[in-house]
Every structure is written in structure tokens, then in C-alpha cells.
Amino acid sequence: MEQKTNQRIAKISGHLYPSNSQIMEDSSEVMMRANCRAKGGAPGFKVAILGAAGGIGQPLAMLMKMNPLVSVLHLYDVVNSPGVTADISHMDTGAVRGFLGQPQLESALTGMDLVIIPAGVPRKPGMTRDDLFKINAGIVKTLCEGIAKSCPRAIVNLISNPVNSTVPIAAEVFKKAGIYDPKRLLGVTMLDVVRANTFVAEVLGLDPREVDVPVVGGHAGVTILPLLSQVKPPSSFTQQEIEYLTDRIQNGGTEVVEAKAGTGSATLSMAYAAVKFADACLRGLRGDANVVECSFVSSQVTELPFFATKVRLGRSGAEEVFQLGPLNEYERIGLEKAKKELAESIQKGVSFIKK
Numbered sequence: 001m002e003q004k005t006n007q008r009i010a011k012i013s014g015h016l017y018p019s020n021s022q023i024m025e026d027s028s029e030v031m032m033r034a035n036c037r038a039k040g041g042a043p044g045f046k047v048a049i050l051g052a053a054g055g056i057g058q059p060l061a062m063l064m065k066m067n068p069l070v071s072v073l074h075l076y077d078v079v080n081s082p083g084v085t086a087d088i089s090h091m092d093t094g095a096v097r098g099f100l101g102q103p104q105l106e107s108a109l110t111g112m113d114l115v116i117i118p119a120g121v122p123r124k125p126g127m128t129r130d131d132l133f134k135i136n137a138g139i140v141k142t143l144c145e146g147i148a149k150s151c152p153r154a155i156v157n158l159i160s161n162p163v164n165s166t167v168p169i170a171a172e173v174f175k176k177a178g179i180y181d182p183k184r185l186l187g188v189t190m191l192d193v194v195r196a197n198t199f200v201a202e203v204l205g206l207d208p209r210e211v212d213v214p215v216v217g218g219h220a221g222v223t224i225l226p227l228l229s230q231v232k233p234p235s236s237f238t239q240q241e242i243e244y245l246t247d248r249i250q251n252g253g254t255e256v257v258e259a260k261a262g263t264g265s266a267t268l269s270m271a272y273a274a275v276k277f278a279d280a281c282l283r284g285l286r287g288d289a290n291v292v293e294c295s296f297v298s299s300q301v302t303e304l305p306f307f308a309t310k311v312r313l314g315r316s317g318a319e320e321v322f323q324l325g326p327l328n329e330y331e332r333i334g335l336e337k338a339k340k341e342l343a344e345s346i347q348k349g350v351s352f353i354k355k
């Protein structure tokens with residue numbers, strides 16, 4: 001008995017510092033079994049993060065590892081995932097497995113309930129999100145082809161920019177593969193909501209946790225449209241406050257890019273927002289009632305094929321897409337500007353696959 005236990009310990013500890021990804025996968029399997037034994041095989045959802053070693057990926061992985069709804073976390077990247085996985089595996093929470101490079105994408109994705117994608121390059125000062133299209137469009141295409149093959153029923157949370165184009169790219173890839181379910185593809189615009197709650201709370205002198213600002217449209221510049229007329233708790237703003245808040249929310253990403261001065265864009269607040277959104281998706285998957293968040297999804301709310309509004313998250317993803325509600329004149333003008341830019345970004349994404 002003692003010999004058997006020693007063998008098991010030797011097997012685990014011998015693989016704790018993997019020198020290559022294969023060993024890491026083997027060791028993770030052993031560690032996962034050990035974790036399951038220790039937790040009595042805790043039930044929960046299987047979640048993969050693609051781009052897990054990046055600026056967003058690492059804190060996102062850490063926070064998802066702490067989420068009690070997650071039983072198994074898969075961390076995939078084309079670099080550095082062994083180190084990130086070894087580090088995170090020491091947290092005394094659910095199981096984690098690491099995957100490195102394209103040959104391991106299939107294993108990383110097989111059996112996943114939720115796939116979160118923060119893979120791709122971030123902005124530097126002076127760039128727009130659209131400037132990232134050239135590199136990130138191809139990355140998102142490849143990863144979505146993997147999802148179509150290995151976990152076609154998974155809910156997908158797409159973070160990689162430009163979200164206004166990468167979500168249409170993902171949709172076209174899934175259509176091509178014959179597995180597209182619009183409810184399961186969700187562009188992550190949660191950071192706009194998180195920022196809006198924070199900035200509005202500052203102006204109102206409230207705790208941001210008590211504030212709820214719907215942010216609709218898309219995720220770039222004028223396409224980010226905060227609906228300040230629908231803030232909860234109901235609040236009124238001067239025209240000057242409306243203009244200050246709208247501008248700050250629309251340019252929150254640029255504010256961080258400039259402050260980081262060439263070293264990247266929002267990572268920590270994004271990881272926080274991504275976890276808030278992923279947790280809502282998992283609660284929806286579990287069957288909780290009234291889980292409502294904003295997301296950039298397939299939509300009939302406007303004439304555009306994709307648009308961000310509040311959606312109700314359920315067992316099959318975005319089960320209900322809510323209408324915009326009453327807008328004031330300032331918001332109606334903003335909506336027209338947002339739609340013009342969104343139409344071009346969506347078309348650019350669609351053409352990238354259909355070309």
C-alpha cells in the first residue's frame with residue numbers, strides 16, 4: 001500500500017516541472033486525477049482558454065481556476081503555456097491541463113463546454129483595433145476551425161480584436177463547417193460595461209457595484225454606445241456629463257493603450273470582465289434564471305447581422321436578444337454613427353472567409 005502511494009507521489013512530483021508539452025500533458029492528467037480524488041470528483045464545466053499565456057490569458061486563467069463552476073481548465077497557447085500551467089496548477093482549486101502549439105489544439109478543445117479566446121496581438125499607441133485585423137483574423141479563423149472540429153457545441157466567448165470583425169469571421173467559419181449555432185457565439189463587450197459602470201458611478205458618487213449601464217452596438221470607438229438614459233439606478237445627467245461619459249467610455253481602451261505606452265492594452269480589467277462574462281455564461285449553462293449581460297451577437301435588433309445588446313444567457317447560450325428600449329435624441333444619433341462603422345467591420349470579417 002505504502003509502496004503504491006510512493007509510486008503515485010513519485011509519478012506526480014517527477015512531472016511537476018515539465019520540460020516539454022507532452023510531459024506536461026501527462027503530468028496534468030495525473031494531477032487532474034489527483035485533484036479529482038481530493039475533491040471527490042467535483043462536478044462542473046470544462047473550460048478552455050486559447051491564448052492563455054498572454055497579458056489577458058494569464059490573469060484570466062488564474063481567475064477561472066478560482067471559479068467553483070469550473071471543474072477542468074485547459075490552457076492553450078503557441079508559447080509559454082507549460083510555465084503558466086505549472087504555476088497555476090499549484091492553486092488548490094480545480095484541475096488544469098496545459099497545451100502547447102497547433103498539434104495540441106484538438107486535445108485542448110475536445111469535450112469543452114466553454115471556449116474563451118483572448119489570442120492575438122494587442123494595440124500600440126496610434127493604432128485602431130481594425131489595424132489588428134491583418135494578424136488576428138487568421139488566428140481567429142484557425143482557432144475556430146479547431147472548435148468546429150473538436151467541440152462544435154461549445155459556447156464561444158470571443159475577445160480577440162477587432163471584435164466587430166472577428167465575431168463575423170467565427171460565424172463564417174462555423175457556417176462553412178456546418179455547425180453554426182448563432183446562440184453559441186458571443187463577442188465579449190463586457191469591458192465596455194465594466195468601464196461604463198465605473199465612470200458613471202464616479203460621476204454619480206455611487207459604488208460601481210450598484211450601477212448598471214447598458215452598452216450596445218459593438219466594441220470600437222463610436223460603435224461603443226452607452227445608453228445613459230437607461231442607467232440603473234435611474235439617474236439624470238447634464239449634457240456636459242453625457243458628452244464626457246460617452247467619450248470616456250468609447251475611448252477607455254485607448255486611455256489604457258496610451259498609459260501603457262507601447263507595452264500592450266487592457267489586460268487586468270479585461271481578465272476581470274472576461275471572467276464576469278464567462279461566469280454568467282456558465283450560470284446560464286447550469287440553468288440559472290434571468291442571467292442577462294451585454295454581448296455582440298447575431299441579432300435582429302437592427303438591420304445589421306450582428307449587434308451588441310443585452311442578452312439572456314441560458315443552457316444553449318444567448319437564448320434571448322433584447323431590444324434596445326427607448327433612446328433619447330443623443331443616443332439615436334450615436335446609433336446611426338455606430339451602425340455605419342459596424343456595417344463595414346462586419347462585412348470585412350465576412351469577406352475574409354468568403355473571399
Ligand SMILES: NC(=O)c1ccc[n+]([C@@H]2O[C@H](COP(=O)([O-])OP(=O)(O)OC[C@H]3O[C@@H](n4cnc5c(N)ncnc54)[C@H](O)[C@@H]3O)[C@@H](O)[C@H]2O)c1
Binds near residue numbers: 055122188
Ligand atoms: N474584447 C475586448 O474587450 C478586449 C479587451 C482587451 C484586449 N482585447 C484583445 O485581446 C487580444 C489579446 O490581448 P493581450 O493583451 O492578451 O495580448 P498578448 O499579446 O499579451 O497575448 C496574446 C496571446 O495570444 C497568443 N497567441 C498568438 N497566436 C495564437 C494562436 N494562433 N493560438 C493561440 N494563442 C495565440 C500569444 O502567444 C499570446 O500569449 C488582443 O487582440 C486585444 O486587442 C480585447
Ligand SMILES: O=C(O)C[C@H](O)C(=O)O
Binds near residue numbers: 191256
Ligand atoms: O483598446 C484595445 O485595443 C483593447 C480593448 O479592446 C479595450 O477596449 O481595452
